[in-house]
Amino acid sequence: MLASKTFVKKTKKGAVVKVVREHYLRDDVWCGVARCRLCKQQAPVLDACPTVASELCSYPHLLVPDTNVVLHQTDFLEDASVTNVIIVQTVLQEVKHQNVSAHKRLRGMIADSSKKFFVFSNEHHRETFVEIRAGESANDRNDRAIRTAVQWYNRHLQEGGVDREGKEGRGERTKVVLITNDSENRQKARDLGLPAFTALEYVQSLVNSPGLVDRLANPGEAAENGRKKGKILFPEHLPLSVIQTGIKSGKYLQGTFQGSRQNYLEGHVNVSSMEKWVFVQGLQNLNRAVHEDTVAVEMLPESEWSCPSGLVMKDAEDQVEKGEKEVEDEEGGSEGKTTHKTVDPSLLQPTGKVVGIIRRNWRPYCGTLLPLTSMKGIRHTFVPTERRIPRVRLETRQAPSLLGKRIVVSIDTWPRASRFPCGHFVRELGEIGDKATENEVLLLEHEVPHQSFSQDVMADLPRLPWSITDDDLKQRRDLRHLDVCSVDPPGCTDIDDALHCREKEDGTLEVGVHIADVSHFIRPGMALDREASDRGTTVYLADTRIDMVPELLSSNLCSLRGGEERFAFSVLWEMAPDASILSTQFTKSVIRSRAALTYAEAQMRIDDPTRSDLVTVSLRQLNRLAKILKQGRVGKGALTLASPEVRFEVDSETHDPVDLQTKELRETNSLVEEFMLLANISVAQHIHQHFPHCALLRRHPEPPLSNYDILVKAGKARDIPIHVESAKALANSLEEANLPDHPYFNTMLRIMATRCMMQAVYFCSGTLPPEEYHHYGLAMPIYTHFTSPIRRYSDLIVHRLLAVAVKADQTYPDLLEKHKTQKLSNHLNHRHKMAQYAARASIRLHTEIFFREKSLVEEGFVLFVHRNALQVLIPKYGVEGMVFFDGESASETGSKLSLTHDNEKPTLAVEGVVFRLFDRVTVRLEVERSSIQQSKLKLYLVSPVIPGLHPEEEEIEPPPSKQLKLM
Incomplete structure (x- = not known):
């Protein structure tokens, strides 16, 4: 059956065109229910007679949630006890359009065979497709489509003879129940004779899952409770329409709210149009903004500008140690007004107040329940692990069993009369202080995907035994004769780079950087590629790593292990003895590493005068060239900064740290770094030349001069001038900043300088002018990441671009769309930042265990x-x-x-x-x-x-x- 719709529309150029949309309807869309006599052509997904002990639905039944339930009650749907659920196509499409995160979680439930979630294509079924009526809103039409699907299912299961067999013949028929929190939708369904209940009604009726009610989110009820109690604490948020008008006129500014880790009464709004962030101070000015929310901020008059107090507030401890009465008094009575003090005018920052929330960025938060004086009630306070997140009010009947444990809570709403937001319990993680539990917490808090790789991903891996074939050799340059070696930290198994250097007959040097050719195994469109893109990067914790790709690739087939033939993407330079580059080549290759060395082993080879083998000679030449390259970079203004890094020695059985040491840097660390930088720069220049509008590059913005205030003051306090007008001026100042009686002074200055920097980020070349490509820290006009494709998805994209540029691979459409590349860049920037923070959190955790x-x-x-x-x-x-x-x-x-x-x-x-x-x-x-x-x-x-x-x-x-x- 064909349904069509014809209409006319005006194009951007003013032309009027006729549009005909055709919608095909079918009679053979199956229901997915086992034992249905009308649908026998496919394997069933749903149980014919699901057994759920419910006081409301004593008959066997399947569930159909509407869109709002899927959007707001995802935690309830994800519970293991909730199975045999029909997701109608209308709901799936609405969720996709309204909330990408909720859609991804829903897709995960559908893919989990144990959940028994079935997608019913009601929009393509002749009996369930409904046209929109005159004067009917799209939302009302979709609600009607959902009710029509439920009505069809109940009739279909009756006719298909799906029932629970009784002792004396036919048993009770299976029914389909609509779950909706929309009172109008529920009433219309009941008028049609359909079983329809709210999520709360249904969950409360379950006999075997009493704790499931804690996982329900109820923003409406929580907001109503907030209005009934106490006086109004916060100004009302402006409507979105007013905010949008204000942003266009310049009255309001849009940005991302960043809460302070040190003072919960302060934060900043990152407004891209301003050099400085907008400072926000005081509960009323913060106005219920939560860390990472997109907010609208109104600037205060300059006479009301303020600055960070400089106080480190121990909110996480001070507040959790209060009793229940103090919490209630605080929530109902504190106005949270800002106390203005007389401060030095030079310290004042542009200050504003939050007037509206454009987009909430709430996620599930890890933390603990506050032990109140009485644990008999159901209203409790949750203290997040992340200091920048406010405490959360929630209702739970499991509080006594949750004390002393890590739990996960989601925020539902933040009423104006409550000092704290309201939320609901999601799940329990484990005992506080348990190493596995704390590792889980830091991974969740930093949004690190750490689940096992799915069967679809594993199915994309090459079959073992794997070997290089003659056809492979025909398509690659054979470099197995070269004396290639890798230099990495001890214990490294994901070896993605190797090097070589040899002198040619004419006195020039052939230098090569060989990078694992991961793009050979991970092709666009594969489930493996989608998973790697989502993960974005490998995350290195103190005692383990969370791989971006499965171990078969990361530690075996892609790893450039010693003595084994591997695919590589090679950058070959012809260099003069003074390290000047005469020519550059890029080629897909086959290599065989002669040795996989640690930094210490490579250094010993270089320093041992009795060693003269080809690998050692190669390393010595590379080390000499690296020193020249570094000197040249520093001369152009490249910064040499510092950060305190530690290394743990871990017990082989307990995996607890038994020793803690700062990492020792050798010449070989610099050797590898210099040639990796050179490869990245060479590749960046080449892909930008071929793809000027869609190359994936990496930039490091120059910090505003105000970022250096603390560094300049620190130098001034020791009578040492720090010049920050350019990267070269800063580099020269740091090089000359020494105190004879303080050998660690220069290192500390460099650590402080590091924290004045901006974050280096990925971007698409077509979204910025070339003058903004500059990498401030490296003093390079263009840069990218190419040398670590095993652990960074950005490098994999760069490999694909380079392969197309050298005609070693075909072009993929997505690589040429700058908006898609920029969207991917933003995602990778987030994953990269979270991976860094997770690594630091892991070091802090293991440091505490060590001490x-x-x-x-x-x-x-x-x-x-x-x-x-x-x-x-x-x-x-x-x-x-x-x-x-x-x-x-x-x-x-x-x-x-x-x-x-x-x-x-x-x-x-x-x-x-x-x-x-x-x-x-x-x-x-x-x-x-x-x-x-x-x-x-x-x-x-x-x-x-x-x-x-x-x-x-x-x-x-x-x-x-x-x-x-x-x-």
């Missing part, structure tokens, strides 16, 4: 000065922590400590003892377990001695936006 049952006294240096705390770096362990001075309870007499903070110098005087940046201090490191949230590594000041001091120190991580890897 359990230990109390060590070590030398440290003051890295940052706050109004009430010192941030101290302990070089021996690469550990940072906060020595906290509590002004209310730190002295023996109970009186407040005398604290004087000078932001200009910057210094902090505690009872007359003055602390400056980079001062030496002695601290004691211990793990404290007083917090219900988690154990924390605490730093206690040992010297200089402050009489009567009993600080309540807390480890504070520097803002992630200031921590980055420049490459």
